[in-house]
Amino acid sequence: MRFRFLLASVLCAAAVPVLAAPSCGTYTVVGSQCGTTVNLGWGTAGFGNDSIIGAAVSLTVSAPVTYSFTQLNSSLGTSYAGYFGIMVSVDGATPQVYTLANSNPITLSPGQGVILQVTKVCFDPTCTVAPPAGAVSNMFSLQIEILGASATDLAKLYTPLLTVRFLNSSGIVIDEEQELGVVGAPTKTTFGVPSVNEAATPATRYVQIGSQWTLPFDAFSVTNPSSTQSITGTVTLYDYSNNLVATANIPTIPPLGAVGDLLIGIPSNSTAALFPSSTMLPNPDSSGVFHGALVATFSGPAIFLAQEYNGDAMLNLVIY
């Protein structure tokens, strides 16, 4: 009897190994499924912002796909060990506070999608406590694990898409930007913005007529996707005659942390900035605006985003 049981076990093991370990190619094997991760580097919720996260599954996948939060962090990353959650409405349902611990996986069948509206970041379960010192008050980053039945299914996946909305006091959208999730482990350490436009002098920078900026200025963010290692970096501004105009170091960013800076500071304002407010920029075409390129290099992989404010517009800058 014992021999028969052993034989049956051996036969069974020989017959079903593909169920236990699917061929996932470059993806990760997770149980009987294939997995990948997606990083969303900088969402905002609260203080006049909300974020819409959309995920959709191709009609042609062979089986349901599951999404699970695997990281949810403030700008302090792992250097903050207290409570952190986000207030979320799933497909229009009543919002509730989700943390990494209480968020349930979302499983979507072929062709299905889900919309998450994130309205606040929370530093306690009631979402009423002020953020700890040094944390960006409305920023969050996310890592999502996606499980599919096969590498083929994961290859057909639509990457989760984050839309940040800037709202006025009446809830009207005044600006929007979109950030496509970074699939897999981020690897990029150098980034370029080929079109940076910024008011050339302190006197002409951050001047408004009503709600409109008279000349453009830029802001950027850096998110460290590593769960173990801090990163540092250097950002350099060039003009279009191959001259180095300014360079500065990015302070150390803790694991899973992030920083957001203005490119140039506002006079008499403590808002974080890379270059001092006194910075004078070349203005060869006498338009009052500097035109050039920005290069950012980090000691480890990063997620780099940038925006340009001009008039009433906020432009999500193309980064290569």
Next chain:
Amino acid sequence: MKLRISSALFILAATIPAFAAPNCGTYQVVGTQCATNVILGWGTAGVGTDSLITFFIPPTVSAPVTFQLTQLNSSAGASYTGFFGAYGAFLGSAPKVQTVATAQPLTGGPGTGGILHITNVCFDPTCTAAPPAGIVPDMFSAQFQVLASSAADLNILVPPLLTIRFLDSNGIVTNEEQETALGANPTATEFVIDGVAEGATAADRYVYSGSAVTEPFVAFSITNPSPTQSITGRLILYGVDGSIVASTTLSASIPPLGAAGYLLIGRFPGDTLGLFPSTTVLPDPTNIGVSFGALGAAFTAPAIFLAQQYNGNAMLNMVVF
């Protein structure tokens, strides 16, 4: 003496073949350089918009790079054979009307660049003639040939970047979007926008409170990069549950090098700008007046597909897969 000259020529020819035919890998060989094409699908200039085209040559290229305008077309593409030009100049220079025939190449060394500012499209040399019937009055597409000394230099090229600015009557920027030039020969024939949000009913759509639209709506454009073949296509709107909400084929083919712009849903009955009729009712399971879903587009040949979502006072340059 004749033999000596022949020998000298033979020796010379034997020693310099690398100058005559560089190894350009998958790129074209053009004279002693390597070349590729880049395409900007939809710029606008005039009627409250202008376009900035940024050229930036990475500091790490080994030698100067040249950009030469090779195509400049209106939305009618090759089906319009009249005058077509763009009024503009590199920042700091005096603007003038430029056509494919008159545009001078831009050559820059490593780390250099420039911004071409286009303020109008022109249907005559004085830029005063009205556009012919059926042509989008402020639209242009452009193709550039890029010449570099090696395939390695072309590999690290930064594609030209188009920034469209929407301006109010005082010239203040109210919205901006950016489009990176596509390299060489576009190959994508299928596109998906998975974040479509649109007012659910005719009563919800295109309602304004001051300058702010109260519910979002979506617009998109298709540019045909082929100089020889027309294209047509089919578009399908899906709900978030994967159901097909609406589908249609383009009402007219897009001529070679032509383009078409649509609102996803028309503003009023008979609106020819609308892909789907204004009476279209979209699913609104949460009863918030907005429908969420995805738009799929499939064309008979490669296309450049761009989309924008208008919401409140914002215009979002949508991510297209």
